[in-house]
Amino acid sequence: MILELKNVTKTFGKFAAVSDLNFSVNEGEIFGIAGPNGAGKTTLFNIISGFYRATGNIVFDNRKISHLGPDKINILGIARTFQIPLLFDSMTIYQNILVGSHFGGQGKSEVENRINEALSFFGLQELRAAAVANLKLLDKKLTMAAAAFATRPKLLLLDEPVAGLNPVEAELFVGLVKKLNREHGVTIIMIEHLMNILTEMSDRMMILNNGQKLIVGSPETVINDPETIECYLGNSHA
Amino acid sequence: MSLNDLIEILISGITIGLVYFLIAVGFSLIYGVSRVLHLSYGSFFTWGAYLAWIFAVKLNFNYFWVFVLVCPILYIMGMALERFVVRPLRKRDNFDFNVLLAGLGVALFLDYAAQAFFGARTKSLPSLLDGTIQIHDFVFSYQQLTMLAAAVVIAFALWFFLEKTRQGLALGAVAQDPVGARIVGVSLNKVYLLTFGISTILAGSAGILLAPRFFISPLGGWKFLIKALIIVVAGGLGSIRGTLYSAFLLGILEALVGWLFGLLWVMPFWFLALLLILLIKPHGLLGSTADH
Amino acid sequence: MKINREILTTAGILIIIAVTPLIFHENSYTMHLLIMSMIWAVAATAWDLLLGYGGIFNLAQVGFFAIGAYATGMASIHLGISPWMGLLLGAVASGLAGVLIGLPCLRLKGIYVALMTLAFFEVIGPLIVVGINLGTGGKAGLFPIPPFRLGSYVFNTDELLPWYYLCLILLAICLFITYKLIHSMLGLSFTALRDSEPFAQSLGINRFKSALVVTAIAAAMTGLIGAFYAHYVVVISPRMLGLDMFLFLLIMIIFGGAARFPGPVIGAFVITFLDDMLRPLDSYRLLAFGALMVIMIMLLPNGLMGLVAKINIPLFGKRDTEAEMLNPDIPKTY
Numbered sequence: 001m002i003l004e005l006k007n008v009t010k011t012f013g014k015f016a017a018v019s020d021l022n023f024s025v026n027e028g029e030i031f032g033i034a035g036p037n038g039a040g041k042t043t044l045f046n047i048i049s050g051f052y053r054a055t056g057n058i059v060f061d062n063r064k065i066s067h068l069g070p071d072k073i074n075i076l077g078i079a080r081t082f083q084i085p086l087l088f089d090s091m092t093i094y095q096n097i098l099v100g101s102h103f104g105g106q107g108k109s110e111v112e113n114r115i116n117e118a119l120s121f122f123g124l125q126e127l128r129a130a131a132v133a134n135l136k137l138l139d140k141k142l143t144m145a146a147a148a149f150a151t152r153p154k155l156l157l158l159d160e161p162v163a164g165l166n167p168v169e170a171e172l173f174v175g176l177v178k179k180l181n182r183e184h185g186v187t188i189i190m191i192e193h194l195m196n197i198l199t200e201m202s203d204r205m206m207i208l209n210n211g212q213k214l215i216v217g218s219p220e221t222v223i224n225d226p227e228t229i230e231c232y233l234g235n236s237h238a
Numbered sequence: 239m240s241l242n243d244l245i246e247i248l249i250s251g252i253t254i255g256l257v258y259f260l261i262a263v264g265f266s267l268i269y270g271v272s273r274v275l276h277l278s279y280g281s282f283f284t285w286g287a288y289l290a291w292i293f294a295v296k297l298n299f300n301y302f303w304v305f306v307l308v309c310p311i312l313y314i315m316g317m318a319l320e321r322f323v324v325r326p327l328r329k330r331d332n333f334d335f336n337v338l339l340a341g342l343g344v345a346l347f348l349d350y351a352a353q354a355f356f357g358a359r360t361k362s363l364p365s366l367l368d369g370t371i372q373i374h375d376f377v378f379s380y381q382q383l384t385m386l387a388a389a390v391v392i393a394f395a396l397w398f399f400l401e402k403t404r405q406g407l408a409l410g411a412v413a414q415d416p417v418g419a420r421i422v423g424v425s426l427n428k429v430y431l432l433t434f435g436i437s438t439i440l441a442g443s444a445g446i447l448l449a450p451r452f453f454i455s456p457l458g459g460w461k462f463l464i465k466a467l468i469i470v471v472a473g474g475l476g477s478i479r480g481t482l483y484s485a486f487l488l489g490i491l492e493a494l495v496g497w498l499f500g501l502l503w504v505m506p507f508w509f510l511a512l513l514l515i516l517l518i519k520p521h522g523l524l525g526s527t528a529d530h
Numbered sequence: 531m532k533i534n535r536e537i538l539t540t541a542g543i544l545i546i547i548a549v550t551p552l553i554f555h556e557n558s559y560t561m562h563l564l565i566m567s568m569i570w571a572v573a574a575t576a577w578d579l580l581l582g583y584g585g586i587f588n589l590a591q592v593g594f595f596a597i598g599a600y601a602t603g604m605a606s607i608h609l610g611i612s613p614w615m616g617l618l619l620g621a622v623a624s625g626l627a628g629v630l631i632g633l634p635c636l637r638l639k640g641i642y643v644a645l646m647t648l649a650f651f652e653v654i655g656p657l658i659v660v661g662i663n664l665g666t667g668g669k670a671g672l673f674p675i676p677p678f679r680l681g682s683y684v685f686n687t688d689e690l691l692p693w694y695y696l697c698l699i700l701l702a703i704c705l706f707i708t709y710k711l712i713h714s715m716l717g718l719s720f721t722a723l724r725d726s727e728p729f730a731q732s733l734g735i736n737r738f739k740s741a742l743v744v745t746a747i748a749a750a751m752t753g754l755i756g757a758f759y760a761h762y763v764v765v766i767s768p769r770m771l772g773l774d775m776f777l778f779l780l781i782m783i784i785f786g787g788a789a790r791f792p793g794p795v796i797g798a799f800v801i802t803f804l805d806d807m808l809r810p811l812d813s814y815r816l817l818a819f820g821a822l823m824v825i826m827i828m829l830l831p832n833g834l835m836g837l838v839a840k841i842n843i844p845l846f847g848k849r850d851t852e853a854e855m856l857n858p859d860i861p862k863t864y
């Protein structure tokens with residue numbers, strides 16, 4: 001078990017975006033999260049990565065992290081991407097990754113190695129000197145993931161990494177995520193709307209609705225669960 | 239400090255607080271709705287007073303007509319600022335930074351335009367009403383009372399507008415969630431225009447109401463801008479109720495500090511109070527966490 | 531250090547400043563304006579480090595200038611320390627003040643920093659006035675602040691050349707520090723925070739630490755030049771905390787180009803001389819500056835240096851991309 005959440009609740013005013021959530025993620029797995037719009041998925045990532053303070057307890061790698069800020073949490077080994085691509089727009093791809101490599105993670109040595117590894121893993125070697133402001137969406141998403149990877153995370157949170165990509169690009173990205181998991185042993189939590197992608201890659205998955213956990217389990221049990229079908233598959237992605 | 243002293247301090251604190259509310263509320267409104275830190279706000283305060291001076295002193299209108307004539311001018315000035323300075327910047331990067339500096343530029347322009355037209359010497363406006371009234375041991379001037387009455391009327395008008403009219407509700411919707419408001423068909427640009435217009439009227443009216451007491455000078459608006467800033471931040475940016483509370487709180491603090499140590503100490507104490515409030519509640523008294 | 535546009539421009543500016551007295555040393559008024567330009571250049575560059583590069587809306591910079599000036603002024607008048615030590619003291623006092631203000635303010639975000647620092651700035655004046663018993667000189671000001679001495683030579687108002695070159699040395703030091711800082715990893719961190727705070731934090735950057743260090747450095751540089759200013763003008767008063775200097779420094783930054791090192795230096799010289807030329811216009815002068823400020827922001831958001839960067843000058847090699855201009859020293863390939 002690399003990550004465990006106990007009774008985690010986050011409210012905005014009176015509205016509970018995440019309420020009393022309990023689940024855990026095993027080391028080395030790909031853990032998928034799905035749920036309708038506004039279910040609280042991104043909020044959950046913001047809580048785990050330290051951007052929101054929530055009530056309850058979060059333990060990562062046998063350490064309590066619920067009280068830590070985002071930078072500390074990254075240094076302990078959790079990296080993330082954002083649903084809407086965020087990058088350092090005045091910099092090159094190389095410099096974006098340099099930030100992750102230099103400031104993130106624990107080993108302060110090997111900065112160059114980490115950058116090069118990230119660049120070649122995500123196929124960005126050619127573009128390394130390009131300014132990120134004008135990149136196409138796929139390259140932005142790859143750069144964001146590469147910078148996160150350059151912090152050498154044990155756990156990587158991906159928020160809808162393939163949203164907005166065409167099927168070919170999506171497949172490329174999915175392939176990279178699997179490879180990251182298999183070859184580098186990075187545990188992955190991935191939010192995704194498209195059920196077929198999620199069931200195909202996940203070892204286990206969780207459905208969120210109204211900030212609550214509907215079900216956690218293997219892809220088969222989850223998609224055959226009547227509640228899931230009603231809440232999620234029923235209306236949009238059947 | 240006797241009981242009478244205390245009552246006097248309290249009364250004067252509440253009066254000051256109400257006036258400060260009037261000054262700060264327009265600023266708060268603009269930030270709440272359009273997320274613009276409006277640093278030329280103080281200059282409109284000054285210009286309201288100067289325009290009133292033209293009509294009241296030069297042209298001898300009474301105060302009713304002064305308000306009737308000055309408000310539309312202020313409204314147009316505010317809208318022009320939104321349309322020609324703020325809106326073009328909104329489309330570009332670094333909006334926060336640019337609009338802050340542009341606001342300073344506009345302030346500089348307006349203040350020295352005032353100085354060029356009206357001279358550097360202070361001007362004064364006649365009292366709203368002359369005379370005094372005594373209740374128990376306390377003496378009130380009619381000026382003070384009309385000012386209070388006007389402030390209450392304006393505060394209520396604003397409340398009515400925001401809560402009971404369609405346009406006011408649109409303003410609130412944009413303040414809450416601009417993207418959502420646009421989806422349900424609110425035109426953001428129209429709301430921003432309206433907000434700047436109304437806030438400018440609020441700034442200018444505050445200037446007119448205070449002018450009989452504080453005099454008008456080209457750079458006089460800055461002092462009030464700074465005060466408005468502190469009040470609004472302490473109350474929670476964008477929260478009008480928060481602005482009300484903190485205006486009273488700081489008004490009473492001002493009266494108290496003024497009585498105990500002298501007026502020079504007011505600003506240091508305000509600053510300290512702000513610091514304390516923000517250390518305990520980083521978003522101010524009633525600030526929402528949704529911002530940032 | 532790789533030669534690039536920023537270094538060439540900076541070196542060019544410093545060389546021009548260094549040789550200018552050959553022509554103007556007889557004209558003490560022009561010399562005075564040049565010295566003032568250099569003083570503003572340091573203050574504007576330091577401020578730009580926060581505003582332009584760091585995206586930190588610290589509006590208290592003029593306050594740090596005053597703190598530097600008062601630190602050396604009070605210490606050299608009341609305690610008799612040497613003005614040379616005073617320069618150091620000014621820098622240290624302001625740097626400390628920067629940390630003290632930064633501790634509560636920088637925990638806040640964006641616009642709150644602007645408000646808090648502006649409020650703080652407004653309080654310094656009254657504090658100086660009420661602190662008259664502590665030797666601040668109160669409203670009337672503090673004077674006479676003793677001049678520098680070098681061996682038996684005493685700096686004086688009849689001979690501006692020594693002041694001029696001393697100021698040039700301080701300017702050069704500050705520009706060197708600024709350049710190094712912008713291109714260091716610390717510089718990378720605060721530019722990253724400016725571009726996207728959440729992304730920067732998610733990659734391990736500590737927002738508070740980074741902002742605090744750059745605030746302290748910018749405050750220290752401003753305090754240093756404030757201290758020089760105090761000795762140069764002999765008398766200082768809370769009036770320096772008025773709006774004029776505050777706005778002028780901002781105009782210099784905008785005019786030269788925010789986050790376009792060494793744009794604010796150019797801005798400082800142009801605006802100082804422009805201001806002097808427009809003096810006959812009286813209050814229309816500031817009106818014009820207000821308009822200029824707005825127009826610059828609307829039409830030329832990257833200032834003069836932004837314009838220069840768009841022009842292809844063969845000497846400077848190929849046109850720099852935004853990103854290359856930002857961090858030319860950080861290698862693009864290993």
Ligand SMILES: Nc1ncnc2c1ncn2[C@@H]1O[C@H](COP(=O)(O)OP(=O)(O)OP(=O)(O)O)[C@@H](O)[C@H]1O
Nearest residue numbers: 012017036037038039040041042043044083527528
């Ligand atoms: N900072 C905030 N302040 C107030 N409400 C918020 C905030 N962040 C999220 N919410 C609310 O919490 C709910 C969950 O939002 P969240 O972004 O986590 O949904 P999501 O599951 O990621 O949806 P999507 O599929 O659209 O990305 C939404 O109703 C949203 O409006």
Ligand SMILES: [Mg+2]
Nearest residue numbers: 041042043083
């Ligand atoms: Mg989401």
